[in-house]
Amino acid sequence: MTYDLIFSALADPTRRSIFEALRTEERTVGDIALNQPVSRPAVSQHLKVLETAGLVTVRSEGNRRFYALRRDGLEDLRRYLDSFWSDALSAYAAEIERRMKTN
Structure with a gap:
């Protein structure tokens, strides 16, 4: 499950900050490190x-x-999270149908 790696990678607040720093444009390690609370070598590791x-x-x-950013990098995670939404909608539809039958 690829989304396991994504959850693990984004669990760290510094990595999330680095990930978000790449949202608008590509950047070098030095550029990214300017706004991070860790060293350049640490940014490289992240x-x-x-x-x-x-x-x-x-x-x-x-x-x-x-x-x-790899724009399609979150697709596995998105599919995983969407499956919960689909399950919730299905359960909601089943409950509505059940209630309509009893009324």
């Missing part, structure tokens, strides 16, 4: 976890590495 979870991509340009 980015590796996000990359392993399929949430960010990395591309090299010379000696610089640019990180960006």
Whole structure:
């Protein structure tokens, strides 16, 4: 289950902050680290976890590495969460049908 990796990766508040920092544009580790309470090496480690979870991509340009959100990276998690919503709607529809039959 890929969403397990996503839950684990986003459970850490620093990683969530780094993930959110990539929302609008790709950035280097140095750019990201400017607004984080951890060192550049720590940001690199957090980015590796996000990359392993399929949430960010990395591309090299010379000696610089640019990180960006992987837009489809949350799809497994979204499908998982949507299944709960579908279950709730189905239960609601069944309850309405049951009540209509008893009235």
